[in-house]
Amino acid sequence: xxxxxxxxxxxxxxxxxxxxxxxxxxxxxxxxxxxxxxxxxxxxxxxxxxxxxxxxxxxxxxxxxxxxxxxxxxxxxxxxxxxxxxxxxxxxxxxxxxxxxxxxxxxxxxxxxx
Amino acid sequence: xxxxxxxxxxxxxxxxxxxxxxxxxxxxxxxxxxxxxxxxxxxxxxxxxxxxxxxxxxxxxxxxxxxxxxxxxxxxxxxxxxxxxxxxxxxxxxxxxxxxxxxxxxxxx
Numbered sequence: 326x327x328x329x330x331x332x333x334x335x336x337x338x339x340x341x342x343x344x345x346x347x348x349x350x351x352x353x354x355x356x357x358x359x360x361x362x363x364x365x366x367x368x369x370x371x372x373x374x375x376x377x378x379x380x381x382x383x384x385x386x387x388x389x390x391x392x393x394x395x396x397x398x399x400x401x402x403x404x405x406x407x408x409x410x411x412x413x414x415x416x417x418x419x420x421x422x423x424x425x426x427x428x429x430x431x432x433x434x435x436x437x438x439x
Numbered sequence: 440x441x442x443x444x445x446x447x448x449x450x451x452x453x454x455x456x457x458x459x460x461x462x463x464x465x466x467x468x469x470x471x472x473x474x475x476x477x478x479x480x481x482x483x484x485x486x487x488x489x490x491x492x493x494x495x496x497x498x499x500x501x502x503x504x505x506x507x508x509x510x511x512x513x514x515x516x517x518x519x520x521x522x523x524x525x526x527x528x529x530x531x532x533x534x535x536x537x538x539x540x541x542x543x544x545x546x547x548x
Contacts, residue, residue, distance in 0.1 A: 357534040368540035369483070369526075376534055415482045419534060425471055425490075428536045430482025 327352035331416045331431035338438055344389075344403040346434050348416030351397065356418040358399040359428070360391055363413040375399060411438045443527045448543040451517045459512040459542055461527030466507050471530045474501065474512045475538070476523040483526060483538070486512065522546045 331348045338344060350356050360372045371384045373391035381391050388407060392400045399416060416431040444462040451457040463472065471490050475483040487494055487501045489510075494501040500513040514521055526541040 359536065361538070369477075369538035371537055374534065413480075417482065417536075419536070421534075425488065426530070426534075427473070427485045427488070428475075428483075430484070433480070433482050 329418055329429060329431040331434055333434060335435040338406050340408055340438055341405045344406050346401040346414055348399045348431060349397055350418045353420055355396060356420055359417040360401045361415040406438045408438050411436055443529060443539060445527055445542045450545045450547060452547050453519060454516050457514040457517045459525050462509045463529055464508045466529055469531060472510050473528050473530055475526045478523045517546045519546050
């Protein structure tokens with residue numbers, strides 16, 4: 326069966342510090358991978374999605390970046406965090422391009438920028 | 440991305456049915472209607488999806504209007520564990536999932 330792991334689960338970072346969140350998927354090949362952010366009391370915002378190694382689509386211009394160095398690994402990074410980067414970050418995966426596909430989420434990472 | 444409109448919040452009494460509405464007047468012929476729900480401090484989980492016909496599964500039922508411009512998620516007997524944010528989204532291409540703010544469901548004991 327497929328599983329998705331995301332870490333770290335929580336972190337507190339000072340403004341201006343770097344960020345690295347990592348996500349891996351097991352039990353599937355060539356998944357579509359996603360990073361979402363949810364600010365407190367807000368909806369889910371799609372940040373990045375990837376349909377293959379090295380292929381990253383950015384949905385929202387910001388100081389975050391994503392990379393996919395391996396088929397089932399997706400990394401969210403920042404060189405200098407802002408206070409507004411605080412939130413709940415979710416990695417997710419799906420397979421294929423059928424509109425009947427479903428998306429599966431990881432456990433999430435709580436980021437507080439102080 | 441195709442847009443959906445949902446009420447911000449709804450309340451239901453425990454063990455009563457809940458009807459969560461969603462409007463999607465700009466839906467195209469090939470968009471699938473998906474519903475997900477998000478429990479506190481967790482990622483969203485799949486509930487149900489459909490294209491034209493009504494759908495049933497162990498979690499819920501999905502009623503789709505004949506013109507497909509609206510749909511309703513039906514929870515047949517609400518429990519306290521059903522308290523969550525419910526998202527109605529349209530999927531045209533199966534690798535693009537855009538979530539809005541959803542409907543926050545409160546279940547009253």
